[in-house]
Ligand SMILES: Nc1nc2c(ncn2[C@@H]2O[C@H](COP(=O)(O)OP(=O)(O)OP(=O)(O)O)[C@@H](O)[C@H]2O)c(=O)[nH]1
């Protein structure tokens with residue numbers, strides 16, 4: 647028996663379909679209108695992803711067990727990188743372990759960790775690694791020769807080495823914040839704040855420096871620009887006699903002058919204040935800014951760097967908010983972030 651559908655029925659069905667689509671589009675438009683998009687920019691290593699992780703911990707549910715298992719491997723890989731880096735630098739500086747036995751241990755650790763199964767080797771060798779990394783020779787070498795930031799991270803990893811390499815190890819939130827893993831491309835984090843949906847776009851540092859790339863993000867609700875204060879003595883990747891902090895200033899100028907961002911408020915996080923504070927005791931700020939006449943006292947140095955960034959914005963500093971941060975410190979980031987988001991909502 648054939649089905650008899652009249653032209654009237656078909657028209658009704660088409661109308662219903664069209665209405666459903668229109669309703670869906672309207673719901674998406676309303677959702678989009680309530681979604682506040684914040685674009686995170688800054689050079690590689692500035693601390694963008696660390697801040698994004700904080701947001702997940704503070705405003706969402708944090709990290710599920712599956713993700714923690716992935717981080718366990720990343721933390722362990724950070725140990726491999728750290729130990730190979732120290733042994734390499736010791737060799738360059740002609741520093742040796744005091745006994746033949748320790749020299750031999752260092753030699754075999756290096757060989758095994760350079761192999762393709764380093765993730766397994768690092769666990770197998772945990773006892774020798776614990777012996778080697780607790781040696782005074784190695785600790786003194788790090789304190790004397792290594793960059794303050796690398797030194798700080800290595801001490802943290804080596805102190806926790808036996809825990810991290812044990813079978814039952816599950817990374818803590820703090821381990822996840824401390825670990826180094828470069829972002830490739832873009833990560834988007836959705837979270838809720840004061841009844842609004844926020845989308846945080848965490849972009850890898852290499853994209854930040856490509857001006858052409860910025861056009862993908864025109865008219866975002868706000869820019870969160872992160873700078874590593876501690877990069878004032880790191881040699882610039884592009885310009886001789888410049889430092890990474892100069893590179894950050896130049897990218898910041900490009901971003902703040904970019905037409906597509908003219909209406910967006912800019913929140914500047916002068917980050918890694920803890921490393922900056924330690925570094926100032928060893929390395930004067932004049933290595934980056936020979937015209938700096940102040941002391942190497944933390945607050946004065948911060949104000950000077952802040953004024954350098956403010957002057958990049960000419961007479962548009964009214965859309966700038968500045969915070970001096972340590973992205974690994976959850977309680978302080980919670981309050982800085984919430985006040986930053988409130989500023990974004992005010993101006994959205
Ligand atoms: N001590 C300290 N370490 C920090 C701070 N902020 C970030 N870090 C560490 O610095 C490293 C790099 O941070 P990321 O957040 O991965 O940097 P990023 O800006 O996302 O870098 P890319 O993904 O390469 O663009 C990580 O090991 C972090 O734990 C800080 O304020 N203090």
Ligand SMILES: [Mg+2]
Pocket residue numbers: 694695696827828829848849850851
């Ligand atoms: Mg990142």
